[in-house]
Amino acid sequence: MEISRILDRYPSIPYLREKARRRVPHFAWEYLDSGTGLEKAVSRNRDRLDQVCLTPRFTRGYAAPELKTSLFGRDYAAPFGMAPVGATGMMWPGGEQVLARAAREHGLAYCLSTVACETPETIGPIAGPNGWFQLYPFDDAEAETDLIDRAERAGFEVLVVTVDVPVSSTRERQRRAGLSRDKGGLSRLAQVLARPEWALATARHGAPRFKTIEPYLAKEQGVALSEYVAKRIGRIDHDHLASIRERWKGPLVVKGILAQEDAEDCIKLGMDGIVVSNHGARQFDAAPASIDALARVAPAVRGKITVLFDSGVESGLDIVRALALGADFVLSGRSFIVGIAALGEAGGDVVAHMLKTDLENNMIQLGCSRPGELASCLPQRA
Ligand SMILES: Cc1cc2nc3c(=O)[nH]c(=O)nc-3n(C[C@H](O)[C@H](O)[C@H](O)COP(=O)(O)O)c2cc1C
Numbered sequence: 001m002e003i004s005r006i007l008d009r010y011p012s013i014p015y016l017r018e019k020a021r022r023r024v025p026h027f028a029w030e031y032l033d034s035g036t037g038l039e040k041a042v043s044r045n046r047d048r049l050d051q052v053c054l055t056p057r058f059t060r061g062y063a064a065p066e067l068k069t070s071l072f073g074r075d076y077a078a079p080f081g082m083a084p085v086g087a088t089g090m091m092w093p094g095g096e097q098v099l100a101r102a103a104r105e106h107g108l109a110y111c112l113s114t115v116a117c118e119t120p121e122t123i124g125p126i127a128g129p130n131g132w133f134q135l136y137p138f139d140d141a142e143a144e145t146d147l148i149d150r151a152e153r154a155g156f157e158v159l160v161v162t163v164d165v166p167v168s169s170t171r172e173r174q175r176r177a178g179l180s181r182d183k184g185g186l187s188r189l190a191q192v193l194a195r196p197e198w199a200l201a202t203a204r205h206g207a208p209r210f211k212t213i214e215p216y217l218a219k220e221q222g223v224a225l226s227e228y229v230a231k232r233i234g235r236i237d238h239d240h241l242a243s244i245r246e247r248w249k250g251p252l253v254v255k256g257i258l259a260q261e262d263a264e265d266c267i268k269l270g271m272d273g274i275v276v277s278n279h280g281a282r283q284f285d286a287a288p289a290s291i292d293a294l295a296r297v298a299p300a301v302r303g304k305i306t307v308l309f310d311s312g313v314e315s316g317l318d319i320v321r322a323l324a325l326g327a328d329f330v331l332s333g334r335s336f337i338v339g340i341a342a343l344g345e346a347g348g349d350v351v352a353h354m355l356k357t358d359l360e361n362n363m364i365q366l367g368c369s370r371p372g373e374l375a376s377c378l379p380q381r382a
Helices: 003-009 013-023 026-033 040-050 095-106 120-130 141-153 172-176 186-193 196-205 214-219 225-232 238-247 260-268 290-301 316-324 334-366 371-377
Strands: 069-071 074-076 080-082 109-112 131-135 158-162 252-257 273-276 306-309 329-332
Touching: 003 334, 013 026, 013 334, 026 172, 026 186, 026 334, 040 290, 080 095, 080 334, 095 109, 095 120, 095 334, 109 120, 109 158, 109 329, 120 131, 120 141, 131 141, 141 214, 141 238, 158 238, 186 196, 214 225, 238 252, 252 260, 252 306, 260 273, 260 290, 273 290, 290 306, 290 316, 316 329, 316 334, 316 371, 329 334, 334 371
Parallel strands: 080 109, 080 329, 109 131, 131 158, 158 252, 252 273, 273 306, 306 329
Antiparallel strands: 069 074
8 A cells, every 4th residue: 555545544653552552462562652650751751751842943944844853873764773672573573574674774773682483683784784682781702792792794884782681571561461471371362362363474484483583592411592681681781781892893782761860870981872761661661761861861972972862752753852852762562563463564764754754744833954953943942
């Protein structure tokens, strides 16, 4: 179907969400959509983004937006990209390939997760120069070094180290949907049978697996996946970050920064960038809204390190808000996944188009032709 016809039916992410919820099994939806605890941080991210108002500057004349953005020595078509999402292929079979392809076609960044369903070797050539690789720190130096080297050999240009998962969070909704067990039971089978389109696509593509980490898991005979992840993945400190810095020669970004002091430590450790993020509110329910953390952190580190932002972004307007508050670049996780869960192959293309046109539209409303001008529309500075 032509993209404008799809957009007539699903003009923004909330419409796609509804479709996605009805198209994928309940456990996959709960994995994608949930936060943790009472999910207060999920609503906090949304509410605080909504509260960022910007004052249009109509008399400056019509602004033709120029979205092209240079980051870590490479040009992207827009100042936003796709955040790493584990088990993307569970939300839609082959989802990693679909999104990597769409990112490359649209000139956007695509970040592959350590716990994706596809390996860096498969996705690297598809994403090409637009590929970033997300690394969870391993409590297994050999595995971690091997993975960093694999990412480099597969052609990934940027390494993103995620520091905000020292332990798995409770994620009550996922647990109730049966995802905390390593093996699917009857209830999961029933959830699959209720979604025949997803079931057929999965039968064609193969069941989702954590292909990247399988070789490391295999070394520890008899250890279940959940046990391996709990024991071996996520813990980090300054020395560990310094060792990754030593190994990875390209742009290195630390994801999951909320405190100004942590951002300053990243500068001292020689990092190239930080992602101000509360992991889409999936880890810690008392976390500050990411947009509030951005407003504190970005001015403190401006000019010393590149600042990226994520958590809660679901429109071009949200991207505008983050750029105005000091982000150099913005990532979105769930929006792109909702796109493929709702529309399959067309999903990456549709969401990229949706966010880009909404970003342009809102920049025109504000009379800003470049992201760098958006800060001038914050009310206190207008
Ligand atoms: C289903 C899901 C899986 C995720 N998996 C990872 C992951 O493997 N690695 C990581 O660094 N972040 C992961 N994240 C967090 C995202 O990279 C990003 O920080 C978050 O999704 C941003 O919030 P948003 O979804 O509201 O855009 C995941 C997020 C979701 C929703």
